[in-house]
Amino acid sequence: MNELKPSTHPPLFSLRGVTRSFGQIEALRGIDLDIDQGEILAIMGPSGSGKSTLLHTLAGVIPPDGGAVHYGNTALESLGETARARLRLRDFGFVFQFGQLLPDLTALDNVSLPLLLQGFKRRVALSQAASWLDRLGLADHRQALPGELSGGQAQRVAVARALVTGPKVLFADEPTGSLDSLAAENVISLLTDITRSSGTTVIIVTHDSRTASYADREVVVRDGRISGNANALRTPEGVHA
Template identity: 45%
Template sequence: MSAAPPDNDVLWARGIVKSHHGTPALRGVSLGVQVGEVLAVTGPRGSGKSTLLGCLSALLPVDEGEVWFNSSPVHTLGRTGRARLRRDRFGFVGSQPHLVPELTARENVALPLLLAGAGNKAAYTAADEWLERLDIADTRRLRPERLVQSQRQRIAVARALAPLPPVVFADDPTAPLHREAADQVLRILSSAARSHQLTLVLATHDPELARYADRSVALADGRLTPPAAPTPAPGTGPVAVAAAGTGSSAVSATPR
């Protein structure tokens, strides 16, 4: 029987192996993420960042290894169980906002709350609050086609945060944005996670954006490697860089 994950790790993985159509994407990755931590996963395109987030978030089943959420096994869940876990406990922001084109900004943000069973008043109140916090309240009645890319991406951030999920996964959320807009989105996302004590797992190919995290790990060719320490961003927590171990590429969470 394998050892139970640490009590203060909201996410815990050991020896994750995952291939896509026979091509290895993760090669024995082990990782722990503490409750309330902002963790950056860096690495070039094709290094396995998206696959790692997919395995941690129950989007992808692992080929080998274990994934745990709040000390409950994820790797043993079937497709329905994984879908329920994603719907009820996780928030997502991708490199593209993937908004519903027929819905307004307000309706897009309220949608996950409504799907989870929240009443109309509670869902739309939360949507209005997050649109205000993200400085896009004036877009609430507009559909995505009338908005610029940075506005759509902030709406996607609001949609992920509105249900206040325990964990938010952000997979290259600033990839299509220029530097100023990217910094703004990351600043808002990380600040909102900290203010509401949410765990944020951020994947980015830009190591400079890791300065918004409390800690960063780097992937290369499906394995964890020692990342370069970025310059901390003003107003953010310290970045604790963890070196990868050998064999299983073990990297565990450390207190901030």
């Protein structure tokens, strides 16, 4: 972790001079960051430093005020709301701290929902969802409602729901933030095992250094900037720009 690695291919995400304010608050003050395809990146930093804003900017949820956000060859700031929403549906999966499961649907129905929204037949969606729940150790909880699951089990359902569509990038904002350390480790180790084997790029915001230790690289955001920029940019020479 944290070493500069020589790189011969273009990054999947490339941010240059990205700024974003909310009224008087400058949440992002000039972010330069490259993220490789297949990389598992942890974003750390104090509360209010801009981590979630950075994640939402990468995911095309929040347009930046200034600077450039490239996803592959696409300049996200050049896309309108509809195009960004379409890109998110097609390429991105999301896991949040808690509360993202629909409380009246079973685990199985929660996980099959993204496939149904993509137009898959119910039988196919349910069978894919069941196999994802099995993979996350939840075979015995397919019919459970979210309120009947532990925090760790509910987060594993959320991970299954984020991965069931085979996203290219998984965004996770404090995915273990509401869990005790054992459950947190269980969720993060499953998440990183699965995404490493599929080559999925993962961007995890976390306060927890144990969770971050499962990533390939950590960056720290302070006051809207990447602190210690040495690892934020990777170039063919392996020297930061």
